[in-house]
Amino acid sequence: MPETVAIMVVLIVLITAVSGVMRAKYRAQHGIVEDEDGNTRHLVNPDADRMVQEIGQLKDRIAVLERIATDKGNRLEQEIEALRDKTHG
Structure with missing residues (x-):
């Protein structure tokens, strides 16, 4: 027992x-x-909104880079210039 x-x-x-x-x-x-x-x-991450926005921007840039990698011709120069304008503007 x-x-x-x-x-x-x-x-x-x-x-x-x-x-x-x-x-x-x-x-x-x-x-x-x-x-x-x-x-x-x-707990709330104070940088969460900023990080979500930054991730969205990075996804957009990746999509552009993928198009650049698969396209041929004059579009390459145009896309590179568009990327430069986005990062500096």
Whole structure:
């Protein structure tokens, strides 16, 4: 009988520890932090909007470079000039 109680206590501690790790992993993945008072809040990256805009610009430039790489003729010079105008303008 005492062995059964010991096994149950160990299982309860193990289940509690595993659930704590799973909860911490979920919170970390979703940017949820807890302050010293126990209040939870979501982390917000202040540069997120700027980075999204920059990624959009980079995708546009890649699309132009892909067209340049696959096109032949006079368009090459025109596209290079257009890229120069975008970066300096």
